[in-house]
Amino acid sequence: MMAENGKDEAAASDGESADGSASLTVERRDSNLLRRMEICVAEAEKRSGKNAISMQETFTVYLIETRPADAAAEGRVQPPESVWRRYSEFELLRAYLILTYPFYVVPPLPEKRAEFVWHKLSADNMDPDFVERRRIGLENFLLHVASHPGLSNDKILYHFLTEENCWKEAVYETGFQDKADSRMRAFGATFRVRSPQKCFIDMKQYSEELQCHTSQLLRARARVADRVYAVYKVHGNYGRVFSEWSGVEKVMGDGLQSAGHHMDSYAASIEEILEEEEHYADQLKEYLCYAEALRAVCRKHELTQFELETASQDLISKKQQRDELATGMVRTFSFKGVTNKLFGQEAPEQREARLSMLDELIADAEDSVRAKTAECEEHVQKARADILRFKEEKDKDLREALLNYAAIQINMCKKGIQVWSNTRESFQKM
Amino acid sequence: MRAGLLRMVERGTSLLKKMEISVAEAEKRTGKNTVNMQETYTVYLIEIRNTCLQFSFGTPAAPDTLWRRYSEFELLRTYLLVTYPYIIIPPLPEKRAEFVWHKLSADNLDPDFVERRRVGLENFLLRVASHHVLSNDKIFFLFLTEEKGWREAVLDTGFQDKVDSRLKSVSAMLRVKNPDKRFTALKQYSDELNTVVSQLLRVRARVADRLYGVYKVHGNYGRVFSEWSAIEREMGDGLQSAGHHMDTYAASIDDILEEEEHYADQLKEYLFYTDAVRSVCKKHELMQYELEMASQDLAYKKQQKEELVTGTVRVFSLKGMTSKLFGSETQEQRESRLSAIEQSIEEGVEAVMEKNTECRDFVSAAWEDIERFKEQKDKDLREALISYAIMQISMCKKGIQVWSNAKDCFNKM
Numbered sequence: 008m009m010a011e012n013g014k015d016e017a018a019a020s021d022g023e024s025a026d027g028s029a030s031l032t033v034e035r036r037d038s039n040l041l042r043r044m045e046i047c048v049a050e051a052e053k054r055s056g057k058n059a060i061s062m063q064e065t066f067t068v069y070l071i072e073t074r075p076a077d078a079a080a081e082g083r084v085q086p087p088e089s090v091w092r093r094y095s096e097f098e099l100l101r102a103y104l105i106l107t108y109p110f111y112v113v114p115p116l117p118e119k120r121a122e123f124v125w126h127k128l129s130a131d132n133m134d135p136d137f138v139e140r141r142r143i144g145l146e147n148f149l150l151h152v153a154s155h156p157g158l159s160n161d162k163i164l165y166h167f168l169t170e171e172n173c174w175k176e177a178v179y180e181t182g183f184q185d186k187a188d189s190r191m192r193a194f195g196a197t198f199r200v201r202s203p204q205k206c207f208i209d210m211k212q213y214s215e216e217l218q219c220h221t222s223q224l225l226r227a228r229a230r231v232a233d234r235v236y237a238v239y240k241v242h243g244n245y246g247r248v249f250s251e252w253s254g255v256e257k258v259m260g261d262g263l264q265s266a267g268h269h270m271d272s273y274a275a276s277i278e279e280i281l282e283e284e285e286h287y288a289d290q291l292k293e294y295l296c297y298a299e300a301l302r303a304v305c306r307k308h309e310l311t312q313f314e315l316e317t318a319s320q321d322l323i324s325k326k327q328q329r330d331e332l333a334t335g336m337v338r339t340f341s342f343k344g345v346t347n348k349l350f351g352q353e354a355p356e357q358r359e360a361r362l363s364m365l366d367e368l369i370a371d372a373e374d375s376v377r378a379k380t381a382e383c384e385e386h387v388q389k390a391r392a393d394i395l396r397f398k399e400e401k402d403k404d405l406r407e408a409l410l411n412y413a414a415i416q417i418n419m420c421k422k423g424i425q426v427w428s429n430t431r432e433s434f435q436k437m
Numbered sequence: 438m439r440a441g442l443l444r445m446v447e448r449g450t451s452l453l454k455k456m457e458i459s460v461a462e463a464e465k466r467t468g469k470n471t472v473n474m475q476e477t478y479t480v481y482l483i484e485i486r487n488t489c490l491q492f493s494f495g496t497p498a499a500p501d502t503l504w505r506r507y508s509e510f511e512l513l514r515t516y517l518l519v520t521y522p523y524i525i526i527p528p529l530p531e532k533r534a535e536f537v538w539h540k541l542s543a544d545n546l547d548p549d550f551v552e553r554r555r556v557g558l559e560n561f562l563l564r565v566a567s568h569h570v571l572s573n574d575k576i577f578f579l580f581l582t583e584e585k586g587w588r589e590a591v592l593d594t595g596f597q598d599k600v601d602s603r604l605k606s607v608s609a610m611l612r613v614k615n616p617d618k619r620f621t622a623l624k625q626y627s628d629e630l631n632t633v634v635s636q637l638l639r640v641r642a643r644v645a646d647r648l649y650g651v652y653k654v655h656g657n658y659g660r661v662f663s664e665w666s667a668i669e670r671e672m673g674d675g676l677q678s679a680g681h682h683m684d685t686y687a688a689s690i691d692d693i694l695e696e697e698e699h700y701a702d703q704l705k706e707y708l709f710y711t712d713a714v715r716s717v718c719k720k721h722e723l724m725q726y727e728l729e730m731a732s733q734d735l736a737y738k739k740q741q742k743e744e745l746v747t748g749t750v751r752v753f754s755l756k757g758m759t760s761k762l763f764g765s766e767t768q769e770q771r772e773s774r775l776s777a778i779e780q781s782i783e784e785g786v787e788a789v790m791e792k793n794t795e796c797r798d799f800v801s802a803a804w805e806d807i808e809r810f811k812e813q814k815d816k817d818l819r820e821a822l823i824s825y826a827i828m829q830i831s832m833c834k835k836g837i838q839v840w841s842n843a844k845d846c847f848n849k850m
Contacts, residue, residue: 213668220665227657234651241647244640252633255626258815266822402671406850409679413844420840423833431826437819 040159041150045074046168048146049089051138067138068093069145073168090171094119097145100167103178104158105300106186109307110389111158112397114151115296117144123225123288125232125281136282140289147293157393188310200313204387210394211305218298225291228412232281235419239277246270262437266430273426280419287415290408294401301397304390311386315379322372329365332358450572457486458566458581460559463551464504479551480504481558485581503584507532510558512591513580517571518713519596522720523803524571525810527564528709530557536638536701538645538694549695553702560706570806606719613726617800620718623807627714634708641701645694652690659683675850679843686839693832700828703821707814714810717803724799728792735785742778745771 040046050070058064072087097116104113121137131137149168152158163181166174249267253260462482470476484500510529517526534550544550562581565571576594579587662680666673 216668220661220668223661224658224665227654227661230654230657231651234647234654238644238647238651241640241643244643245637248633248636248640251636255629255633259819262819402850406672406675406847409847409850410844413840413847416840417837417844420833420836423836424830427826427829427833431823431830434819434822434826437815437822 039156040153040165042076044076044153044168045072045087046146046149046153047072048142048149051142052091053133054093065133066093067133067141069142071149071168088169090167090169092167092171094141094145096167096174097148099175099178100164101148103163103181103183104152104161105303106183107161107181108157109186110304110386111155111393112297112300112304113158114148114155115293115300116148117141117289118292118296123222123229123292125229125236136285140285143286144289144293156396157389188307200309201316203309203312206391206394207305207308211302214298214301214305217301218295221291221295221298225288225295228284228288228291232284236277236281239274241274242270243274246274259437262433262435266433269426269430269433273423276422276426280415280422284412284415287408287412290404290411294405294408297397297401301394304394308383308386308390311379311383315376315383318372318376318379322369322376325365325369325372329362329369332362332365450567450569452566452572452578453563455488456581457484457488458559458562459484459486460555460562461502463555465546466506477546478506479546479554480506481555483562483581501582503582505580505584507554507558509580509588510561512588513577514561516576516591516594516596517565517574518716519599520574520576520594521570523717523799524568524806525710525713525717526571527561527568528706528713529561530554530702531705531709536642536705538642538649549698553698556699557702557706601720601723606723608726610719610722613722614729616722616725619804620721624715624718627711627718631708631711634704634711638701638704638708641697641704645697649690649694652687654687655683656687659687672850675846675848679846682839682843682846686836689835689839693828693835697825697828700821700825703817703824707818710810710814714807717807721796721799721803724792724796728789728796731785731789731792735782735789738778738782738785742775742782745775745778 048069049072051067052070053065054068055063055065068091071090071092073089074085074087094116101113101116104111117140120132152164153168158164163174163178166177246267246269249263249270253263253267256263460481461484463479464482465477466480467475467477482502482504484502486500507529514526514529517524530553533545565577571577576587576591579590583590659680659682662676662683666676666680669676
């Protein structure tokens with residue numbers, strides 16, 4: 008899952024956010040952070056402290072280590088810079104990235120709580136296995152972001168990786184929360200967009216289906232894990248029976264005893280196998296989250312498109328109003344028109360005043376349409392490029408995940424063959 | 438399993454040298470039973486091929502055939518049990534399906550059950566036919582060759598009269614004073630073997646159940662991959678064929694577990710064999726008990742004689758009481774009683790000798806068969822366990838194949 012080959016794409020204005028402020032880009036324009044530094048999440052530790060409501064709580068922090076990439080190349084042994092971060096800070100970083108780059112499919116974080124657990128798997132966030140898997144997931148997240156051509160140059164990201172102090176303040180200072188679209192607006196947009204781009208409609212549908220299938224796959228896997236666990240454990244019963252039997256038999260005693268031992272080790276082997284499988288499940292879960300990120304990009308498009316359409320509509324109706332006022336022909340119903348008919352036409356000075364007011368409004372509306380058109384086009388352009396990148400990666404990653412799973416199954420069968428061959432030998436020596 | 442039987446056949450009884458026995462088919466029949474109600478039952482076709490004829494004329498002779506139902510097999514076995522109580526009589530396949538894992542049918546008319554019963558009945562006949570004592574039994578021969586009139590012939594032997602009452606057996610078990618240590622050990626061993634094999638069968642049923650669950654859940658994988666393939670462009674074909682492999686995998690469990698059922702049947706045979714071993718031990722106990730009773734009886738009579746001769750009453754007797762109350766008996770009375778007792782003693786001595794011989798013969802015949810059985814059991818159980826291990830290995834290999842195919846599909850995506 009390592010995104011080792013960061014693409015050196017010079018995607019248009021990469022590193023710049025939608026509002027064009029240059030202050031968020033880093034000095035050097037190398038688009039791939041990963042080329043410049045090694046990043047890893049090396050460790051996890053428990054801490055306790057007071058939380059927001061002043062209560063003691065235990066939480067886990069993760070150690071991010073960074074090292075300049077050329078250090079290794081030049082043979083320098085340089086100690087890494089290290090920063091401790093907790094999960095909620097990763098969440099904050101991701102929220103910032105999503106709002107700042109709404110046209111990019113932002114890589115997902117590992118799950119907050121354990122889902123799709125098969126019954127023997129711990130659902131406890133403090134469980135060492137869960138923490139370990141989370142550490143790997145967080146590392147994957149950082150590597151994906153750092154190799155994303157658009158995201159890797161972000162200054163806040165750089166700060167996150169290199170300086171523990173004042174990072175939270177810096178994030179809030181960007182005012183990224185203001186860019187959050189209200190849920191109502193986003194929801195309404197879905198139904199009222201007149202001409203959304205086809206590729207986004209397709210992508211949205213695809214992301215829903217991908218999410219559906221990945222969930223089903225994870226559910227099926229959990230079921231398989233549960234039952235496979237049961238099968239292996241029941242072989243422990245075989246171990247017990249063979250042991251007892253060996254006590255009763257003279258000739259067959261030794262053979263039965265060693266067969267019993269083989270059965271016991273078979274039963275014990277399942278825990279390790281399923282722990283390994285859990286990593287495969289994590290790979291699938293990553294794509295579950297990616298589907299959500301993809302959907303977010305599509306929704307953002309719908310929203311910008313909707314806002315553009317609304318602004319255009321507004322401009323058209325204002326122009327029309329002006330026309331009517333100028334020519335005197337009432338083509339559309341207006342309150343002024345009715346009152347004119349009832350109470351007589353207005354004075355020419357009033358008309359002039361209204362005309363110039365409308366002209367101003369029209370100028371504003373034209374600006375608005377221009378801005379929205381630009382926003383929309385930028386979003387479409389960048390999102391399209393990123394979706395293509397995402398598709399390629401997705402195909403590769405899912406393929407790899409499935410290959411891993413098949414390899415684990417094959418391995419499991421091979422171990423089974425070994426155990427039963429040993430058992431057969433024990434029987435043959437009887 | 439067949440290898441073990443073939444070994445017996447090769448060692449060869451005279452019966453098996455003359456004929457090949459098989460239970461070829463099974464058929465459903467309907468008819469009226471003893472309470473005049475319609476019932477459906479299964480009959481099994483026994484085929485006898487005359488091997489001598491086969492060799493001498495070069496063309497395979499048409500087999501002699503007759504139909505028998507399960508209850509007739511049961512009757513034959515009961516006859517053998519009673520007639521040869523010192524032999525460990527091979528068991529019949531189970532009357533009703535036990536140790537079923539939940540998908541297995543417990544219905545006696547289920548074709549898989551009938552098929553396994555057919556195999557079990559054939560085993561039974563071959564085991565009897567390859568036993569050097571049992572194979573010479575005339576009733577057994579008639580069972581294989583005479584469809585009609587066999588029932589009458591069995592009942593004519595009057596074997597039912599030899600059946601020991603349960604009460605006798607139970608009292609014998611409780612009151613034998615000098616049980617033969619070897620038989621005690623054997624009985625204990627057969628109890629332990631029974632326990633262990635039952636546990637083994639129970640574990641196997643649990644494993645089968647869960648294994649069934651695992652394989653079938655892979656059908657879910659098949660479905661998910663199929664649905665997924667519809668929305669993917671590049672990965673579509675790969676996912677589709679991976680889905681097919683999963684479906685094949687899920688479907689393969691039925692055959693695997695059907696094959697395993699035969700292994701379970703081999704274990705069950707030995708479960709039932711332990712009952713037969715216990716029967717022999719019980720019979721021995723009964724004989725021992727009867728011998729002890731006869732000896733005791735003889736000792737008592739001798740004591741009575743002594744008292745009569747010496748006049749001392751050491752043992753309470755009604756005569757002694759009445760003598761005290763009503764006066765001693767006359768000399769003639771005493772003489773006649775003495776000769777009666779002496780005759781009784783003579784009879785008693787003969788009875789004890791008879792019982793002794795009976796017991797000795799029984800013990801020696803039984804131990805010969807027990808040694809034979811022990812060897813057979815070791816070989817057969819060893820083979821059954823080996824074939825179970827081989828089945829597991831084969832199952833793993835199939836698993837590897839399916840997942841390698843799936844891996845290829847994923848690679849090509």
